[in-house]
Amino acid sequence: MLKIGIIGVGNIADEHIRGYLEFPEQCEIVALSDLSAEKAEAKRVRFGLEGAVVYSDAERLIADAGVDLVSIATPPSSHAEFSIAALRAGIHVIVEKPMAASVEDCDAMLAAQRESGRLLSVIAQNRFRDDLMILKEVLDSGLIGSISHVRIDSAWWRGLPYYDLWWRGTWESEGGGPTLNHAIHHIDLSLWLLGRPEAVVSMITNVQHDNAEVEDLSVAILRYGRALAQLTSSVVHHGERQEIVIQGERAQIAQPWSVAADSAQPNGFPQRGGNRELVTEIEAVAAAHRPLPHVGHTGQIADVLDAIATGRAPAVGGEDGRSAVELVTAIYESGIEGAVVHLPLRPDDPYYRTGTLVERAPRFYRKRESVYDQDGAIIVGASTV
Numbered sequence: 001m002l003k004i005g006i007i008g009v010g011n012i013a014d015e016h017i018r019g020y021l022e023f024p025e026q027c028e029i030v031a032l033s034d035l036s037a038e039k040a041e042a043k044r045v046r047f048g049l050e051g052a053v054v055y056s057d058a059e060r061l062i063a064d065a066g067v068d069l070v071s072i073a074t075p076p077s078s079h080a081e082f083s084i085a086a087l088r089a090g091i092h093v094i095v096e097k098p099m100a101a102s103v104e105d106c107d108a109m110l111a112a113q114r115e116s117g118r119l120l121s122v123i124a125q126n127r128f129r130d131d132l133m134i135l136k137e138v139l140d141s142g143l144i145g146s147i148s149h150v151r152i153d154s155a156w157w158r159g160l161p162y163y164d165l166w167w168r169g170t171w172e173s174e175g176g177g178p179t180l181n182h183a184i185h186h187i188d189l190s191l192w193l194l195g196r197p198e199a200v201v202s203m204i205t206n207v208q209h210d211n212a213e214v215e216d217l218s219v220a221i222l223r224y225g226r227a228l229a230q231l232t233s234s235v236v237h238h239g240e241r242q243e244i245v246i247q248g249e250r251a252q253i254a255q256p257w258s259v260a261a262d263s264a265q266p267n268g269f270p271q272r273g274g275n276r277e278l279v280t281e282i283e284a285v286a287a288a289h290r291p292l293p294h295v296g297h298t299g300q301i302a303d304v305l306d307a308i309a310t311g312r313a314p315a316v317g318g319e320d321g322r323s324a325v326e327l328v329t330a331i332y333e334s335g336i337e338g339a340v341v342h343l344p345l346r347p348d349d350p351y352y353r354t355g356t357l358v359e360r361a362p363r364f365y366r367k368r369e370s371v372y373d374q375d376g377a378i379i380v381g382a383s384t385v
């Protein structure tokens with residue numbers, strides 16, 4: 001029976017707790033920690049975690065609770081410190097996205113993971129979704145041919161109070177705006193689906209949130225050989241209409257699911273839907289998808305529990321989390337410096353280092369309000385998908 005600790009019991013911690021509670025034969029939550037012990041106690045009671053001990057600091061939980069695996073669900077600026085401390089204490093780690101606020105911090109986490117021989121998994125719960133698995137399975141089948149263009153709309157909407165929460169809206173503690181904190185889901189998916197781009201160019205701005213230093217909108221172009229992708233990262237999109245549209249040589253596929261395959265007339269003009277055979281073949285690959293037994297955070301937790309039990313690597317490891325932070329960093333670097341940024345980001349690139357973003361990023365606005373807690377439900381994932 002694995003003993004589980006949760007560090008940071010705010011909004012997203014609920015998804016972790018619910019996930020672990022799905023597997024009572026394999027694990028038990030024995031410890032919770034938060035800056036606010038009352039908050040941790042309230043969560044303990046709400047989820048009926050009878051035997052769990054509440055700690056008011058994470059270091060004590062790591063040192064004293066005797067846990068085998070911790071979920072770290074604190075603000076991004078503390079992910080590296082807590083992950084490294086847990087790994088060094090011989091504890092497996094699931095850490096929320098973004099893995100850390102710099103590639104340098106990600107590398108320190110990876111080094112701690114290698115030295116400890118323990119497992120490090122970075123939350124990427126969208127990889128554990130049937131619709132996105134279908135997109136990947138069809139793409140991997142090769143049926144659409146070589147990729148020409150990809151449009152990724154990581155479209156979210158957040159009202160002004162969103163950035164009033166104490167740790168949001170500053171480069172120092174949130175690490176960035178929606179490019180880092182929201183679109184990282186799609187950025188991770190782009191890496192999973194397409195691999196690492198060779199070059200990035202972007203613009204970043206803040207159009208609507210006058211209580212945040214950070215961007216609320218960025219638009220990036222990513223180059224993969226001759227293919228291009230367009231990535232919008234936003235918290236200003238009403239309706240949160242999120243889409244991934246992949247144009248291949250022979251067909252287009254998209255999430256939410258759709259497929260189209262034109263053929264050419266003798267003059268090259270399109271015969272709309274002309275390649276019906278290919279559409280049928282692609283639909284058959286999509287229909288052959290076997291639904292996942294567990295989805296989202298619970299799916300990723302199931303994977304980690306199995307990885308620990310069998311001694312294999314998790315489906316989403318520290319390298320994956322690092323790649324996502326690297327691509328986000330390249331988008332910021334391009335937007336701030338007005339330059340094309342080439343990947344991989346080398347350790348001698350100033351933006352590799354912790355602190356450069358904080359030093360050089362524009363303060364779009366001064367953060368005015370700061371509240372410790374807020375009422376209201378949180379929505380995990382876009383409200384439309």
Ligand SMILES: NC(=O)c1ccc[n+]([C@@H]2O[C@H](COP(=O)([O-])OP(=O)(O)OC[C@H]3O[C@@H](n4cnc5c(N)ncnc54)[C@H](O)[C@@H]3O)[C@@H](O)[C@H]2O)c1
Pocket residue numbers: 007008009010011012013033034035036039057058073074075076078096097098123125181380381
């Ligand atoms: N995977 C997703 O879909 C998803 C969704 C929302 C948030 N997140 C991520 O989860 C993390 C937390 O976000 P949230 O929305 O739950 O924030 P939150 O503010 O609701 O919760 C964070 C909690 O961590 C606690 N905390 C802060 N510093 C701490 C410390 N030093 N020691 C112990 N506890 C500490 C706070 O008191 C708070 O209760 C962030 O990295 C965020 O990006 C992920």
